[in-house]
Amino acid sequence: MLKKMLFSPFFRTIRAPLSFLCLLAFALAAVYAQSPAVTLTPEVVVAGSPELIRVVAANASAIDGQWLDRKLEFFRGQDDHGWFALAGVDVEAPVGTSVLKLTIHETKGGSHALNRTIKILPAHYRTSALTVAPQFVQPGPDALKQIAADQVLTQKAYASSASMPLWKGNFHVPVVAPQTERFGTRRIFNGTLASNHKGLDFRAAPGTPVRASNDGTVVLAHSLYYAGNSVFVDHGMGLFTLYMHFSKISVREGQHVVRGQKLGLSGATGRVTGPHLHWAVRWQGAYLDPAKLLRLDLSAAR
Numbered sequence: 001m002l003k004k005m006l007f008s009p010f011f012r013t014i015r016a017p018l019s020f021l022c023l024l025a026f027a028l029a030a031v032y033a034q035s036p037a038v039t040l041t042p043e044v045v046v047a048g049s050p051e052l053i054r055v056v057a058a059n060a061s062a063i064d065g066q067w068l069d070r071k072l073e074f075f076r077g078q079d080d081h082g083w084f085a086l087a088g089v090d091v092e093a094p095v096g097t098s099v100l101k102l103t104i105h106e107t108k109g110g111s112h113a114l115n116r117t118i119k120i121l122p123a124h125y126r127t128s129a130l131t132v133a134p135q136f137v138q139p140g141p142d143a144l145k146q147i148a149a150d151q152v153l154t155q156k157a158y159a160s161s162a163s164m165p166l167w168k169g170n171f172h173v174p175v176v177a178p179q180t181e182r183f184g185t186r187r188i189f190n191g192t193l194a195s196n197h198k199g200l201d202f203r204a205a206p207g208t209p210v211r212a213s214n215d216g217t218v219v220l221a222h223s224l225y226y227a228g229n230s231v232f233v234d235h236g237m238g239l240f241t242l243y244m245h246f247s248k249i250s251v252r253e254g255q256h257v258v259r260g261q262k263l264g265l266s267g268a269t270g271r272v273t274g275p276h277l278h279w280a281v282r283w284q285g286a287y288l289d290p291a292k293l294l295r296l297d298l299s300a301a302r
């Protein structure tokens, strides 16, 4: 029966196109298997989210790219899990469609481009009104001078990020204290000045030890007008964690710190309504939600 069918004139006419279709299916499957897979965690991208970008690309020797006008540099993950970049969307970034542009450099030479469309969804942050000392809303000439000097210091610190990731594994909470003010809250100071709360506040009693949330290098250990006694830790590739309002700083600039190492004691220096730790996460100038960074599982990356 089968023999009869295979040698039938009908089968002879469809044999060539059928083999062609089979070949095409195999070829498509092969291309699909080799085409790089790009995943973002968290999957739902909102203004203020940190994003772990993972690219699985066979035969890549390096990967770089661009997203939201920022440079992406990928590093090789643990145990052949692919390539990773720890990036994010600024709290004030507009919602809508963005394009993640990647360049895959191949081991055998040459490179190819790969684009992915990423939708940025609105985040729902609340509004709160606060009262602070008048000199923090309308700084006088001396204060303005200090604010300008602070900017030079902080820009220098941000410009000194290591070219490789210094962090290892997940980020940990920097202080044992209740969280009082969430990230992203729109704040009205003394009825006028409005800004986004670009960090997370912990109601830490003065003198509570504040610890590095991950490994890195101290790039700033200084008193600033608004932030008070502050410590900035560089985690490499443009990622920093910032710790503010200390009563005492225990580290020096240039010092390498490991996760859990004491950076200083919490306090109430700078623009504050009371003693607390303000903790911020900054990546290439974008402020990211520290609470979301704490929830990211980074173990496959480093």
Ligand SMILES: [Zn+2]
Pocket (backbone or CB within 6 Å): 181, 197, 199, 200, 201, 277, 278, 279
């Ligand atoms: Zn704060």
